[in-house]
Amino acid sequence: MDIVLYGATAILLGISFMKDKSKTRKALHKAWKSFENILPQFLVVLIFVAVLLTVMDSEMIMKIIGSDSGWVGVLSAAIVGAVTLIPGFVAFPTAAMLLEGGAGYMQIAAFISTLMMVGIVTLPVEMSYFGRRLTIYRNILAFVFSFLVAFIIGQVVTIL
């Protein structure tokens, strides 16, 4: 995954450098500036995520979103997904593990959907780009939308 991203970046950077050195230097300067701009917030967010992951282990998650947990379980799963920030390649195997361990499809779908679309801990970062109101609206809409996703996936998986 990362290799593709790095490879593409290296190739484009190489082409850019051959075509115009000073433009490339400017591009790198801009890259650094926009990174440094957001770094303090990133670091705070990272620590909050670490605190959350420390408090919530998989046993605790399991208790909340078992397959008998119904809509309450879906709601809990959606909340867990909204407040955590786990990279996809960790989240999917974890979700598969939870399914095997007895979690329901609907609950897992809600969890995956809010995990990817809703970011409570990254709200401050999002707000600095999109403003407070729009950020809150987007996250609420995505949260509500995740219930629809959960419902439909629940139906489809039952039929299949």
Add this chain to the structure above:
Amino acid sequence: MKKLFRRYRNLVIVLAVLAVVSYFNMEFAASVFSISKIQVKEMMLVIPPIFILLGLLDVWISKETMSYHMGEGSGLKGILLALLIGSAAAGPLYGAFPVAAVFMKKGVKFSNVLIFIGAWSTTKIPMFLFEIAALGPAFAVTRLLIDIPGVIIIAQLLSLTVSKKEVDRLYENAQNF
């Protein structure tokens, strides 16, 4: 120096709280620290190429080109491009915000910026293969099929709630990033 401190003030406060906590509960603090370390590693792995690509995009692709393809009046093409670029991305959602800022700088239509954010958050192609492997094709394909219209609808709804003035302000704000 003073400015630097002000920017990192929140971080300093959080670290100070953590230091106090570690005095009472070493185990907790150690776990927080080790998870943070993993997260930083992940961030350092994904973030640099994203920002370099951003820098290149900013320098090489003119505002005219960008707004011609994705700006006001770009119609379906703009929507599809926003979906495609967002879906091709790797990395967590917070990586999308700086890209969105560059899009705004380049005059991309606001609803297309929102579609891009939505696509980045949930219809990622690289992740899709992962999802199929872990949760099965029924789960992954169903989710993708709901998410594509979902992302577009959410973007349209959101852009209906913002005034022209607010969009202008956000676009102006994007110049600072």
